[in-house]
Amino acid sequence: xxxxxxxxxxxxxxxxxxxxxxxxxxxxxxxxxxxxxxxxxxxxxxxxxxxxxxxxxxxxxxxxxxxxxxxxxxxxxxxxxxxxxxxxxxxxxxxxxxxxxxxxxxxx
Amino acid sequence: xxxxxxxxxxxxxxxxxxxxxxxxxxxxxxxxxxxxxxxxxxxxxxxxxxxxxxxxxxxxxxxxxxxxxxxxxxxxxxxxxxxxxxxxxxxxxxxxxxxxxxxxxxxxxxxxxxxxxxxxxxxxxxxxxxxxxxxxxxxxxxxxxxxxxxxxxxxxxxxxxxxxxxxxxxxxxxxxxxxxxxxxxxxxxxxxxxxxxxxxxxxxxxxxxxxxxxxxxxxxxxxxxxxxxxxxxxxxxxxxxxxxxxxxxxxxxxxxxxxxxxxxxxxxxxxxx
Numbered sequence: 001x002x003x004x005x006x007x008x009x010x011x012x013x014x015x016x017x018x019x020x021x022x023x024x025x026x027x028x029x030x031x032x033x034x035x036x037x038x039x040x041x042x043x044x045x046x047x048x049x050x051x052x053x054x055x056x057x058x059x060x061x062x063x064x065x066x067x068x069x070x071x072x073x074x075x076x077x078x079x080x081x082x083x084x085x086x087x088x089x090x091x092x093x094x095x096x097x098x099x100x101x102x103x104x105x106x107x108x
Numbered sequence: 109x110x111x112x113x114x115x116x117x118x119x120x121x122x123x124x125x126x127x128x129x130x131x132x133x134x135x136x137x138x139x140x141x142x143x144x145x146x147x148x149x150x151x152x153x154x155x156x157x158x159x160x161x162x163x164x165x166x167x168x169x170x171x172x173x174x175x176x177x178x179x180x181x182x183x184x185x186x187x188x189x190x191x192x193x194x195x196x197x198x199x200x201x202x203x204x205x206x207x208x209x210x211x212x213x214x215x216x217x218x219x220x221x222x223x224x225x226x227x228x229x230x231x232x233x234x235x236x237x238x239x240x241x242x243x244x245x246x247x248x249x250x251x252x253x254x255x256x257x258x259x260x261x262x263x264x265x266x267x268x269x270x271x272x273x274x275x276x277x278x279x280x281x282x283x284x285x286x287x288x289x290x291x292x293x294x295x296x297x298x299x300x301x302x303x304x305x306x307x308x309x310x311x312x313x314x315x316x317x318x319x320x321x322x323x324x325x326x327x328x329x330x331x332x333x334x335x336x337x338x339x340x341x342x343x344x345x346x347x348x349x350x351x352x353x354x355x356x357x358x359x360x361x362x363x364x365x366x367x368x369x370x371x372x373x374x375x376x377x378x379x380x381x
Binding site: 004007008010011014015053058059060061062063064067068070073077080081084094095096097098099103105106107108 | 121122125126129164165166167169170171188189190193194228230256257258295296297298299300301302303333338366367369
């Protein structure tokens, strides 16, 4: 159930500028509204895109969230690879990684 | 009236957002083909544009996921994404609530659609509009097929959805353009982004051009996921257009552009009887 909650947070913040403003002002009060487990909360608080990717966040939700965080494209792609390097394969969902860790698919 | 234009095109956010990262001549060729599709659409003098796309959690989520949704607002807003990241400014886009209501009422005779009086556009709709109606002067009726949150809408239901669009368009007095945006094979929003199965794409496009219903409906989600990635699920939008147009297709542009994450496609279909 908590993957659902984590994705719900991403859904809410990605589409609603009011949630974005509240989150920028006070991250923890926004996160209190979701039933997250520790590593999900920590990953969001730290902006750890790699961990959120490995936890199974839908890629579209995560891509829009990384854009909101202001991550440049190649940094975002590398952050996901770094997540798999550090935490192992994607644990849930459809957005698993099929290429090699050292593979630069589109030169990024 | 009826449908006066039908086509399909890619909608990946890199098409606009990462245009600066691709070979300029390649971008120019693709963007040029996309803009020319818009010119043909304008020449068809459509009163409204139905844009069937696969959205990416701008409105619909696993709390209440419709298999099909149709917008019913007088205006919409987009993109939800950071405008700089997408390369498209945030703006209002005109809709046509009365026409939406009319189409939905007819479509509901055969397909259970959810309707939405609020709808925010993401790249799935904003990227096509950027090229097709760059002055945002044609009212848009957004339609969504669930290609994101499994269980996904079955392919044969996407076909039925397209048939319902055609029946509804035939019964409306307006001249209606129809575009399906998405696909084809791609592995977006992963480290695989840029992987493209060109052979798979070309095979699908052959079936689409020939309006070969049984070939298009023969794909299983397991095989599509394996061969065409999770982005391949968006063939649903293309299938709906073939069902609605009942014609034969012509591909004006197809070329894999890895930094855009897709085989960049622009194609039209004539309107069959």
